[in-house]
Amino acid sequence: MIRYLCPLALVLAPVAALAQTNQASVEARLQRVEDELAIRRILIDYAGFLDGRDYAAYANLFTPDGEWTNQAGGRKGRDEIRAMLESVMGPAGTPNAANYHLISNPRIDLDGDRATATSRYLFVMRGPEGQPTPSLAGIYTDEFVRLNGEWKIARRVANDIMPTPEEWRNTMAQRQPSR
Numbered sequence: 001m002i003r004y005l006c007p008l009a010l011v012l013a014p015v016a017a018l019a020q021t022n023q024a025s026v027e028a029r030l031q032r033v034e035d036e037l038a039i040r041r042i043l044i045d046y047a048g049f050l051d052g053r054d055y056a057a058y059a060n061l062f063t064p065d066g067e068w069t070n071q072a073g074g075r076k077g078r079d080e081i082r083a084m085l086e087s088v089m090g091p092a093g094t095p096n097a098a099n100y101h102l103i104s105n106p107r108i109d110l111d112g113d114r115a116t117a118t119s120r121y122l123f124v125m126r127g128p129e130g131q132p133t134p135s136l137a138g139i140y141t142d143e144f145v146r147l148n149g150e151w152k153i154a155r156r157v158a159n160d161i162m163p164t165p166e167e168w169r170n171t172m173a174q175r176q177p178s179r
Contacts (some may be wrong), residue, residue, distance in 0.1 A: 035115065036108050038151045041143055043119055047101040055085045055092040063145060063152045070158040071165040099125045102141075108158070113146040121158070136171075137162045 042061050049058035059078035067076050067085070075084045077177040086092060096146070119140045127133035138160040145154045160168055 003116050032110055035110050035146075035151065036054045039108050039117060040106055042144070042151060042153065043103050043117070043140075047121075050085070050089070051096055053081045053089065053092050053094050053096055055061060055089075058082070058085065061153050062156075063147055063154050066153050068158070069153040069156070072169075097112055099123060099124070099135075109143055115144040115151070117142040117144065136160060136168055 007155055046061055049055070049061070052080075059082045062078055062081060066081070067074055067078055068081050069075070072097065075081045082092075089096075102122040102124065104122070106117055106118045108115055108117045117140075119142075121136075121138055121140055122134055123136035124132045125135040141157045141159065142153055143155040144151050146152075163171065
């Protein structure tokens with residue numbers, strides 16, 4: 001009996017090892033998919049919270065010391081980010097029928113508890129006759145970290161492409177009511 005068990009064990013050992021490797025591989029692949037989906041959800045929620053004027057939820061997408069920056073400058077920490085939104089977009093919780101954001105073409109690269117992503121954005125504003133008018137387009141470059149089991153934005157860079165930052169400032173200055 002033992003004479004047959006030794007060869008059988010030699011045959012089955014690699015099969016058992018392969019099964020364990022495949023299980024670990026499946027679990028690792030599943031974790032990567034879950035991580036990527038969680039980051040994609042942040043990208044979607046970012047636009048939704050911004051357009052819905054839910055600045056607290058928006059700021060909570062960032063780490064406590066997270067950064068938001070563009071060519072005009074930056075903000076660090078949830079409180080500064082929330083204050084920036086209030087000054088640029090108006091008071092939190094107010095109804096918004098003036099504009100919305102589209103996020104597209106996300107590319108996410110995972111590395112353990114860190115990730116980077118790029119995506120495109122399009123800011124659409126209400127035109128003179130009420131029609132949606134594409135107003136600002138660019139690329140977000142993001143750094144994410146897993147913090148207490150949740151993905152958060154550690155740093156977001158908004159790189160406006162069309163119009164240029166100077167053209168955008170002029171456009172927004174023309175839209176501001178006289179003070």
